[in-house]
Amino acid sequence: MPQQVQGVIARAKGQPVSVETVVVPDPGPGEAVVRVQSCGVCHTDLHYREGGINDEFPFLLGHEAAGIVESVGDGVVDIAPGDFVVLNWRAVCGRCRACRKGKPWYCFDTHNAAQPMTLADGTPLSPALGIGAFIEKTLVHSGQCTKVDPEVSPAAVGLLGCGVMAGLGAALNTGAVSRGDSVAVIGCGGVGDAAIAGARLAGATTIIAVDVDPRKLEWAKGFGATHTVDATAADSVAAIRDLTGGFGADVVIEAVGRPETWKQAFYARDLAGTVVLVGVPTPDLRIELPMIDLFSRGGALKSSWYGDCLPARDFPYLVDLYRQGRIDLDAFVSETIGVGDVEQAFDRMHSGDVLRSVVVF
Incomplete structure (x- = not known):
């Protein structure tokens, strides 16, 4: 049955974010519910809040995330409940002209969850980059979940979900x-x-x-x-x-x-x-x-675009390099914060005091 959890919402352009109740539906075909363990505070989230991406308010912010798959919908075979995953916002379709040319990192028809998450009053939310992960649990397309070695820091490897992978x-x-x-x-x-x-x-x-x-x-x-x-x-x-x-x-x-x-x-x-x-x-x-x-x-x-990455190829490879000590992902984590501290993290981002603030659940 649908779950009610707490998430960070941007209701209007330039307005401070708020922590509100969000309704997360059960996963439908091809979808997954992920219990979020960590989510980095990225400039893209601030762009959403400032109306720099589009005006489809209200937004459920957050997208640089790692967590545990809680449940999956029909037809999902690549991940299962209990898997540790890094979320990505380019779940390739495998059918578009870019994918058919063997360049899936340019996929022009990437997947997102079909069902909306909503506020308690039923208002549909626009999840940042199709993810929305400043929240205890989020609904995504199963292709947005990349399974990686679980013996790593979620706060560090979750940053592969956007900024660190982009660079x-x-x-x-x-x-x-x-x-x-x-x-x-x-x-x-x-x-x-x-x-x-x-x-x-x-x-x-x-x-x-x-x-x-x-x-x-x-x-x-x-x-x-x-x-x-x-x-x-x-x-x-x-x-x-x-x-x-x-x-x-x-x-x-x-x-x-x-x-x-x-x-x-x-x-x-x-x-x-x-x-x-x-x-x-x-x-x-x-x-x-x-x-x-x-x-x-x-x-x-x-x-x-996103470092021209292919998550299924690049995330496990980079996590292996992290485990070998060849990439110091921990060094990107300036601080860990709570879900209610995102607005203050935006301020520290503006002042240049941090590389990444990471929300930890």
Whole structure:
């Protein structure tokens, strides 16, 4: 029968979130109910609250989550009650044109639960990224559940559900960083630091962290940055060129989502180098560039959706690397908080005091 649990709701644009009763239905065909153990507080949740994604309020926030499968609906065979899973928001369909071309990480018809979760009065909720995990239990499509080794910290591996995977994948998948490459990362929050960790894992020999916050530059060193650039004290493009023999970096990853930082990334790459945009811009932002610069510099300009990851492939692999000590996922967890502390976590995010606050149930 349906369950009533507590979840974090954004009722209106720019308004503080609230903890309210949510009705979670029994799983239907292809669906699963997951008892959430942890959920990271991501900038995307703040984008939802600010109306930067869409205006389909009220939202059930939260999406970087790990937990235990409680029940499954008809036809579910890949997971079972008791499995420890990381939730993902790109449950591939296997049938669309991207999937048929063998590129399921671009799936154009990803799955979500068919049934809505609702407020106690029956108002349907829009779950953030089709998940909604600032809640004790959530309803998702079974394909959004990736089974991983249970002998790990939920707070750490749950971050693979969005930000950390986005950064790692921007370097490993989208940017295809390889041994000996030079890499610059502009914006050293959680996603940017994950990109730095990914570049180190791939064998990059020069990894340049760029930010305006000295604290974030210190954090970046811990994830593998070999050089740092304080963008308030130096020209970022000139500094990256100076650190790469005057040429520019082979791969520049923009993890801010602003026109000015994307332009820095564009001009800080080597000829025929790659720019990867993984920072999420708001719909109003625009870029203007001389067309001759686009032509004459060559190379690739890429956007990284969720690190171009395939959860069934990448999550277990990265959890194995975490267990081996080759990726320090614990270092991304700045603090653990309760479900009633999300609004305060947004404030700390704004001030740059944390990489990730993680709600623990």
